[in-house]
Amino acid sequence: MSNTSKTVLITGATAGIGRMTALHLAKLGHHVIASGRKVAELAKLKTEAQGLGTLDTLVLDVTSKESIDAAVAAVTELTGGKGLDVLVNNAGFGVLGPTSEIDDAEMRRQYETNVFGLMAVTRAFLPQMRARRAGRIINVSSVGGRITLPFFGVYNSTKYAVESLSDALRYELRPFGIDVTLIEPGVIRTNFEATAVGNLSQFDATPYAGAVAKYEQMSKTADRFASNPIVIAKAIARAVNARRPAARYVAPRSTNFALLMSALLPTRVWDWAMRKVAFLNPKTLGVDGAALADATPAFPVTRVHGSPNAQPRASAN
Ligand SMILES: NC(=O)c1ccc[n+]([C@@H]2O[C@H](COP(=O)([O-])OP(=O)(O)OC[C@H]3O[C@@H](n4cnc5c(N)ncnc54)[C@H](OP(=O)(O)O)[C@@H]3O)[C@@H](O)[C@H]2O)c1
Incomplete structure (x- = not known):
C-alpha cells in the first residue's frame, strides 16, 4: 500500500453505489472496510475484490447501537488502534409516495437510516479522528437534498436534513482537521428505484392512486437515463483523494441542469x-x-x- 493509501469505511456497501465505491477505492490502493447488513453479499464482495486490493468486510446496521459499537471495536482492531481516515456514510433508501399519505412509522423508518443512522455512525467514529486531528467524513446525500420531487417529499426531507447537518459539521470539525463533504447523486442505476416503488399498493385507497400508478410507469422508462454507479464511485474517490475536498460533489454533471433550472425558474x-x-x-x-x-x-x-x-x-x- 502506498503512503497515500487511506483506511476507508463505507456503510451500505452490499449494493449499488456503496458496493461500486468499495471496489473502486480498493482498486485505487485504499484499505477499504466495506460494511453492510447482508453477510452473504459481504462475502461475495470480498471474493470479487480478491486480487484488486485490500478489502475487509464488516457487518454494520446503521440503525443499531450494538452493531455500531461492535463495528468501532472491529475497526480499532483492524487498524491497530489508529481508526479510520475516511468514513463514507452511504447507507440509505427512499420510499415513493404522496407525502400526506406516508404514515409516521414509514417516515421514521427513513429518518432512522438516512439521518439518525448517519449521525450515530459519525458520532461513533469521530473521537479517534478528533484525537488524531485528521479525518474525513463523506456523506452521500442526493440532488434531492437540494430540490424536492413530487412523491419523494419524505425521502427528500431526509436528504435536506443530511445537507444541513453536514454543513454544520463542516464548520465545527474543520478546526480539528476533519473535512466534511457531501456527494449529491442524480439518478443512478441501483436497487434504489426497486426499493422506492416496492410497496405502492399501500396508496391504492388514496386520492393519489392514479397519479402514483402513472408515475411508476414513467419512472420505469426513465431508467434508461440513469447513470452507472461508477460515476458516483469516482466522485467519492475525488473526495477521498483531494488535499482539500470540496463541500459538495454533484454527479453526473448533467444533474447540475436540474439544480440550475430550480434556481432560475x-x-x-x-x-x-x-x-x-x-x-x-x-x-x-x-x-x-x-x-x-x-x-x-x-x-x-x-x-x-x-x-x-x-x-x-x-x-x-
Ligand atoms: N440511486 C440513486 O438514484 C440515488 C440518487 C441519490 C442518492 N442516492 C443515495 O445513495 C445511497 C446509496 O443508495 P443506492 O442507490 O446505492 O441504493 P441501493 O442499491 O438500494 O443500496 C443501498 C445500500 O444501503 C444499505 N442499507 C439500507 N439500510 C441500511 C442500514 N440500516 N444499515 C446498513 N446498510 C443499510 C442497503 O443494504 P441492504 O441491502 O441490507 O438493504 C444497500 O447496501 C443512499 O444514501 C441513497 O439515498 C441514490
Whole structure:
C-alpha cells in the first residue's frame, strides 16, 4: 500500500453505489472496510475484490447501537488502534409516495437510516479522528437534498436534513482537521428505484392512486437515463483523494441542469413542471376540474424574472 493509501469505511456497501465505491477505492490502493447488513453479499464482495486490493468486510446496521459499537471495536482492531481516515456514510433508501399519505412509522423508518443512522455512525467514529486531528467524513446525500420531487417529499426531507447537518459539521470539525463533504447523486442505476416503488399498493385507497400508478410507469422508462454507479464511485474517490475536498460533489454533471433550472425558474413555473411529471392534475386525481378552475389560475400566470408576480422559491431558504 502506498503512503497515500487511506483506511476507508463505507456503510451500505452490499449494493449499488456503496458496493461500486468499495471496489473502486480498493482498486485505487485504499484499505477499504466495506460494511453492510447482508453477510452473504459481504462475502461475495470480498471474493470479487480478491486480487484488486485490500478489502475487509464488516457487518454494520446503521440503525443499531450494538452493531455500531461492535463495528468501532472491529475497526480499532483492524487498524491497530489508529481508526479510520475516511468514513463514507452511504447507507440509505427512499420510499415513493404522496407525502400526506406516508404514515409516521414509514417516515421514521427513513429518518432512522438516512439521518439518525448517519449521525450515530459519525458520532461513533469521530473521537479517534478528533484525537488524531485528521479525518474525513463523506456523506452521500442526493440532488434531492437540494430540490424536492413530487412523491419523494419524505425521502427528500431526509436528504435536506443530511445537507444541513453536514454543513454544520463542516464548520465545527474543520478546526480539528476533519473535512466534511457531501456527494449529491442524480439518478443512478441501483436497487434504489426497486426499493422506492416496492410497496405502492399501500396508496391504492388514496386520492393519489392514479397519479402514483402513472408515475411508476414513467419512472420505469426513465431508467434508461440513469447513470452507472461508477460515476458516483469516482466522485467519492475525488473526495477521498483531494488535499482539500470540496463541500459538495454533484454527479453526473448533467444533474447540475436540474439544480440550475430550480434556481432560475419562478416557483409557479417550477411547480407546474413538477405537477406535470407526476400526473398531478384534476383528471388523474378525480377532482372536479370546473370547480377548481374558479379557485386556481391556469398556467402560466407568472411572467419570468423581474415580474412583480415572481415569488422566491420556498425551498431555497
Ligand atoms: N440511486 C440513486 O438514484 C440515488 C440518487 C441519490 C442518492 N442516492 C443515495 O445513495 C445511497 C446509496 O443508495 P443506492 O442507490 O446505492 O441504493 P441501493 O442499491 O438500494 O443500496 C443501498 C445500500 O444501503 C444499505 N442499507 C439500507 N439500510 C441500511 C442500514 N440500516 N444499515 C446498513 N446498510 C443499510 C442497503 O443494504 P441492504 O441491502 O441490507 O438493504 C444497500 O447496501 C443512499 O444514501 C441513497 O439515498 C441514490
